[in-house]
Amino acid sequence: MADREVKLMKGNEVIAHAAVRCGCDGYFGYPITPQSEVMETLMELKPWETTGMVVLQAESEVSSINMVYGGAATGKKVMTSSSSPGVSLMSEGLSYLAACELPCLVVNCQRGGPGLGxxxxxxxxxxxxxxxxxHGDYHLIVLAPASVQEMYDFVELGFDLAFKYRIPSMLLADGAIGQMMEKVVLSPQKPRRSDEQIVQECGSWAAHGKGGRKQRNIVTSLFMQPDELEEVNNHLQAKYRQIEAAEVRYEEFMCDDAEYVLVAFGLSARICSATVEMAREEGIKLGLLRPITLYPYPYEPLKKMAERGVKGFMSVELNTGQMIEDVRLAVEGQTPVAHYGRTGGIIFNPESVLEALKNNLLK
Amino acid sequence: MKETIIIAGFGGQGVLSMGKILAYSGIMQDLEVTWMPSYGPEMRGGTANVTVIISDKRISSPISDSYDTAIVLNQQSMDKFESKVKPGGVLIYDTNGITQPPTRTDIEIYTIDAAAESARMGQAKMFNTMILGGYLSVKPIVEMEYVMQGLKKSLPERAWKFLPQNEAAIKHGAQIIKQVQ
Incomplete structure (x- = not known):
C-alpha cells in the first residue's frame, strides 16, 4: 500500500482533491449544503500556492456559472459545484455554455426538492x-458516481469528455455520496496546461487572445438569422449523435441469467446491488443495470435484455419516477417497467427495494 | 467478514470521529470500509450518528437498517437503535445518561462507564477512544497495530501529541467494559 496514496475521505472532499490533481485552472462556487466541503477543502488545499489554480467564492450561483462561462471561453479547465436549488440558478448559464460548445465541469450534489426542500x-x-x-435543444454529458472513488475518478473523466466534445459535463451525485467517507486512491499531480498547450488544443475556438491570426475567435450563442441558428442546432445534434454512439457507459451485475432487472444509478445502485444479493439467496433471478452515463443513456443493453425475455424491470430512484421514462423508452413496451422510490431525503434500504419488487413485479 | 456498526449519541461526544478512527483502522488493514454520517435535521437537533461498515469484500450498500453492533451513548439513541440490532448481535452502551436500559434478550449487552471514568481521570476528551477500545475488545475486527495507525491517520498533525493518551484510553476501555447479558 506504500506506493499508492490511499485515504479515507468524503465524496465532497475528493472532488476538490481530484480537481487540483487533474490540473484544473479554476473553481468558482457558492456554498450550499450538502456540498460545501468541496470549496472548504479547496480553501484548505490552497492550490493557488502550488499549481496556480484559482479558487473563488462568487456572490451567487448565477455569478459562479457565468465565471465558469468566461473561464471556459478562454479554453481554461474550469468548474463549479452546487446542490439542487443552486443548480437551478445555474440553468440559464448551462444552456449558454452548451450553445457555445464550451467544455467545463459542473458537480450537482443533489438534495431533496422541489423548492428549498x-x-x-x-x-x-x-x-x-x-x-x-x-432552455433549448441541448445536452450535457451526465456522469453518475456510485462511490467515493468514482467521485474522484469522474472529475478527470468529466473534463476529458468535456474537452473531447466541447460540451459541459455534469457529475450528478447526491448528498449521501458527498457526505460519505470511503477508501480512495489518489492519482499523481498533473501539471496545469501551459498557455501554448491551450492554444494548441483550443486555438480554433477559444477567446485566448488573437495572437498572430487574422480572425478573432468569437464565443456567442446569439444567431438572429433563422438559417444560421438552425445550422447551429443541426451541428449540435450531430455531435450528440456521435456522443450517443461512442460514450455510453454502464455496469451490469448478475444480469446474464436474470429474469428481473433493477435499473438504478449512484447511491441507489449501491443499495440495489445488496438487494440483488438478497434476492439471489431466496432463489429470485434478479440482476442490476447501473447506468454510469445518464446522458448518453444505455438504451441498447436494456433493449437487448427485453428482447431476450427479461420478465420485468424496476427503476429504483430517490424520486417519484424520472429515469423510469428512459427505461420505458429502451424496452419499447415489450416488458413491464415498475418504479420504486422515496423522497423527502429518505433513503430506502435493500430490504424495502426487494419488498417493492415482490409487490410490483413478482405477484 | 462483514461488520455493520452504528455509533449514536450527542453531537460533541466524538461519535463521528470514533467512526472515522475505526474506518481508517480498517483501511490500514487493507479492508473495505464505508462511513455514512447523519448530517440532516437530527444533527442540527443535537444528536449524531454514523454507520460504519468494515468488510473483507467490496461493500454493496452503505445504507443499512440492521446492525451487527450498536454503540449507544444517549437515551434517544437507545430508543431508536436497540430494536435494530440483529438477533445475536451486540449492544454497547454508556450507563451515563441512560434512564431506560435495554430489554432485548436475544442480543449480547455490554456496559462501559467511559464518561465517568474519563472524567475521573481528568481526560474527558478520551471518552470516545475509551469506548472504541471497549468495542474492539468485544469485536476484534481490526488488529491493534492497525488501530493505532488508523488513529494517527484520522487525527490532524497538530493533535499527534495526544496519541499516547488516546492509545492508553483504547487499552483502558478494553479493561472497563462489562458484559451484562
Missing amino acids: TIQPSQGDYFQACKGGG
Missing part, C-alpha cells in the same frame, strides 16, 4: 440534468 439526499434532478434544465 431539504438538505438530505435525493435523485430528483435527473430530468433537470438529462432533459434540459435550461
